[in-house]
Amino acid sequence: MVTAMREAESAVLEPHSASKPYHHGDLSRALIQAGRRILEAEGPAGLSLRAVAREAGVSPAAPYHHFKDKGELLDAIASEGWREMGAAIAQARATGPSASSSTLNIGVAYVCFARDNPALYRLMYKMARDKQTMEGHAKDAESGWSHVREALKEAGADVSDERELTLATIGAWCAAHGVAEMAGFKEFERLKAELGGEEAFVRAVLSHIVVFPRQTMRYPCPDEAVR
Amino acid sequence: MVTAMREAESAVLEPHSASKPYHHGDLSRALIQAGRRILEAEGPAGLSLRAVAREAGVSPAAPYHHFKDKGELLDAIASEGWREMGAAIAQARATGPSASSSTLNIGVAYVCFARDNPALYRLMYKMARDKQTMEGHAKDAESGWSHVREALKEAGADVSDERELTLATIGAWCAAHGVAEMAGFKEFERLKAELGGEEAFVRAVLSHIVVFPRQTMRYPCPDEAVR
DNA sequence: TCCCCCATCTAAGCGCTGTCAACATTCTTT
């Protein structure tokens, strides 16, 4: 009664959604937050299940009542990341000065998210690639994905049908991902300085990703035997 | 001299000898090969230093006489990977049917290398990104990098100076990396089938990475305050 | 030719990890 009230308060709001923890308050949420704190502070190397439990103030075995194994906790953390990245993309599209530039703005926002949350960003793709799918994450990031698609359409991308729009969307996402993973390399520091900062560098690189000769090699490709 | 030759042979093809070597012939090479074997067979999760030592038939502490720590062994494995990828790129450029298509051919070869050596490819970038540099690897991959640059120049990429060529080279590399990391997702399987196979899919995506409106947003970018 | 040095390898062990089974505690339900 009294105890119940204390715990209800200490629980992180959320009135009464079906079957929530009782003892700690909301351990599963606390574990995710603890995990993100460790990820930021010490990088992925420090993100052990025991360290997360320690940070949350519980015993090493406690998390197993909320997550099947370590991977499931990491999945939950990654999911949060996908959701936040989707929001960042949505915002970039909304605040862009014009439709024709929103594609680039989205790309920059994407890379900035990765720069500001490097360990989280890497974890997101690690979990996705381990399972060879973005499903689940894709649902979380669907807003992001569809924003890219819509932005491409509005920008009048040179696509003639839905399939080409899909290919362009995939291409844009891949390009942004590539830049996000490369932008941190020291080799580019001089160039960044010359261009006036990291963000200008990212804009410049993204703007120059126009390299593959589409007109000479359409996709029902004649010489399939190159490799 | 004779002994040296025997050891050199036994290092490559182990399976014989009534008496096993007193001091392993060329352990550091054997460890790298064992590591690659494990990486292929069990993925990065199975790649423990102890497992590598086991595979090579030595005690768990033996590797420490050849590599300062586990990271140094992984670096050596990754280096081999960069070298092989550079060779694959060089070959793709050499065997391309025409100069104008060699850019795309290089991209396809890049992605195919990643597809055929997924764990190795991931390890390569993990090691590079942990150190925030491709140096060392960059030297190994320099042939690859410069091939891309030259191919872009020959293809008559729309660049007006050396800096733009550099930006285009970075962009192309980033795009290929992005596609390499994404191409394995199950979400694209239907599209792959429709396009006639994985390689056609890769060609199509690479060909459609022409998304960022370069003409409307050059790099001394006016509205820097988007993010 | 011999022998000894020292690079190479082994054995043992430390503190860490993920995971589990057994036990203890608390909340919900009846």
Add this chain to the structure above:
DNA sequence: AAAGAATGTTGACAGCGCTTAGATGGGGGA
């Protein structure tokens, strides 16, 4: 109030990276 499910703790196990101390044997100096 008793039962039972949910939640947390303790202790243990095997495997990990890494270190130290000691054994081994091959190539260079005598």
